[in-house]
Amino acid sequence: MSKAAISISIPQPLVDIEGLTVHFGHADGGRPVVEDVSLIIHPGECVALVGESGSGKSVTARTLLNLAGNGARITARRFRLAGEDAMRFDAARWRRVRGREIGLVMQDALVSLDPLRSIAQEVGEVVTNAGLLRGRREIEERVIDTLARVGIPDPEIRSRQYAHELSGGLRQRALIAAAIAAGPRLVIADEPTTALDATVQKQVIDVLSRRVRDEGVGLLLISHDLAVVAEIADRVHVMRAGKVVESGPTAEVLSRPRHVYTRQLIAAVPSATSRGTRLSSARVDFEAASGSGDEDGQPQPIRIIRDPLPPRPVVSGEVVLDVASIGKRYRRRKGVGGGRETFVALDDVSFTVSTGEVVGLVGESGSGKSTCAKIILGLLKPDTGTVRLLGKPWSDIRESERRALRSKLQYIPQDPLSSFDPRYRVSDIVAENVWGLSRKQTLEHIVWLLDQVGLDSGFLDRYPRTMSGGQRQRVAIARALAAEPALIVCDEPVSALDISIQAQVIDLIGELQSRLRTALLFISHDLGLIHHVADSVLVMKDGRIVERGPVDDVFFHAAHDYTRTLLAAVPGPFAAS
Amino acid sequence: MWRQVLARLGASLVVAWGSITVAFLALHALPGQVEDILAGDLDYPGLREAIAAEWGLDRGIGEQYVAFVTRIASGDFGMSYELRQPVTDVVASQLLPTVYLAATAGILAFSIAVVLATLTSGRGRVARRIASIVELTFASTPVFWIGILLLMVFSFNLRWFPVSGAEGWRSLVLPAITLALPTAGLLTQVLRDAIEKTLDQPFVTTLRARGLSERQIRVQHVLRHAALPMMTLGGWIIGGLLGGAVITEKVFGRPGLGTTTLNAVLSHDVPVVLAVVLLAAFIYVAASTILDVLYVIIDPRLKAQ
Structure with missing residues (x-):
């Protein structure tokens, strides 16, 4: 298809970029961050950039606002915004582009909105600054109207509140409102739903796709989450190390990926079908997908094959953790200046975890998952009920008495960087859980442990901040294993990691669990991940367990409405397997 | 928010009262007679007796304390015997x-x-x-x-x-x-x-x-x-x-x-020194109270706490 044909049949593209390259630093400063990227976005179209951290997707998007960062040097064969040559824009022209012609929605409105200013001030600022409206009342009306457009109930009340007073979903909608208040034709959404619960994520995606469908704006979506992309994008560009490795209509790219990297990305997503296999071993079955590397022909949807994990240990009847009807209440202030009300964080929660068993705990933020984990870890005292560890009392004894059993219960946090002492080296971090050995034996044992989690002895003297997220999580696993625990509580252990790294870490956890028969309590908001790793699952809502059972039973035949809502909010499967 | 402001004001009053108490204790903890300390370098017949009468030094320590606090609270810091003027x-x-x-x-x-x-x-x-x-x-x-x-x-x-x-x-x-x-x-x-x-x-x-x-x-x-x-x-x-x-x-x-x-x-003019020390303490307390209220005005996130 020639480019002339496009410009005749459809209106002028909002973005028309060819051969975009972005360098940072000196003129000869090595490899570009973005290399030879071409991007076209039409009105009423959603284009997605997917890729892992460092792939250059955010830099590409910010270049459209000339906000790539200090010292960014941009070259392009063609860089046109709504028909104008953007290479010739001066600083003042760029400021007119920002807000008025292109709106930016970032991740996590809690830190992306000025926390010291009210929602009305934040949304109104872009209108005032663009010089669109002057009168106080007109601006106020525009703010309320915009908040209503993004589906915020009671916009008059909400507009007087601050970001920290709103829930995650409302806050993210307010951020979208601030981006679209001046009526830009193009919206850039940079990881707009990351860190949001599945049901809230769905609402935010709906708000964005309505802008595209009903108002005809162009949307550039940046995401690492293939499921979100599958839901909303018309076309997708897959980026890796600054280059677009594959692009095309979303359905085609996701169901019949041509590039090896795209296939890896898709295959690394955990789901029901990946149970018992190594996510990172996933590859395409070439015999079943004949011609899938060629340009011609109509290839079949790809078939993914994965290597199996070692067989799972038999779940014995030996109960490691026995949680018996625990409850926790908090007194909290009701609204601004109001009285106090009782908030039930946890209500009559009971379950057991046996040796060799992996129990998944799912629920949205505020459902009580974290309170439950804190009580199990002995960091919080339940108001009612008891927790027993290895048949001995645990929750109702003093900390000094608990200490003897502490090593049997280990914890893998979401972000190990903030749970490691930043001045400890890897060897010190792991050594904290190694007792009763001579110095030489300790060192040998640590080397052995690091080897178990796939790190060589060169990591012994490294500091956590000099390591990647995946390596840090491996250290966290090594530290947990060092104590030879009977139970490990994993709290969202991979949700901060890129998808291919996530796959490796999940494989590692799965493999070690099979070998060591350690019981796991696996907390996550990712239902696909829970389906991949867990034997049974507990679904939590408002501090109660609303549904429980073997994973397949719960996820394939959900009995409770809430479980169904959760499952429905998970964007559908996009790849055959 | 007004509740927080009132709480701050109450706390600052407590601190001010505490500093008065510390000043009183310091005066009585110093070695030597209180009237000698208050007289400083001055010495003339009848001075010690006049000081003792003015400060009520013949009364019990508890009574003296109550009188001291009441006097300071009403803005009366006593006489400077050195300068022959009220300290205020x-x-x-x-x-x-x-x-x-x-x-x-x-x-x-x-x-x-x-x-x-x-x-x-x-x-x-x-x-x-x-x-x-x-x-x-x-x-x-x-x-x-x-x-x-x-x-x-x-x-x-x-x-x-x-x-x-x-x-x-x-x-x-x-x-x-x-x-x-x-x-x-x-x-x-x-x-x-x-x-x-x-x-x-x-x-x-x-x-x-x-x-x-x-x-x-x-x-x-x-x-x-x-x-x-x-x-x-x-x-x-x-x-x-x-x-x-x-x-x-x-x-x-x-x-x-x-x-x-x-x-x-x-010149060891203790009544004046005492007044200046207390004044500095009061200014300090007032300033930090005002700053605490300003904090809440600048950062609305603090209101919730």
């Missing part, structure tokens, strides 16, 4: 020149810090390095040294400003600059650091994407964030200005609380 009159007549000096210096230091920090934050490495060296020099130079240098250049050589005294605004210029420079040096460093930390926040990217200019971002958004750590220093700054005022007034031969305090200490 002594302090009141000298308070105003010091307040002028400290307030002018404070405003000057604050303005210098805001302008310099806003201009130099997030700029090139060389500009920052130079600004940083200048600030560090001023922050670590003693007040009297700056004062003497300024006097030499602007009063003795150039004859732009008077050498001493407190007549009109011209006599206030050099002392105010002298007192302001060390504070300004420190404030600028703190403020620039805070501005740069704030400029790294994700919401600044949102602001840029709204089409705001760098100046708008700094003035309309970032300064407010950066004001929070600077306010934490507020109490310290007031202490520094009061302490610095004592030396500055001496160097420039200005009347004021500093000169009065110095004379009172040298």
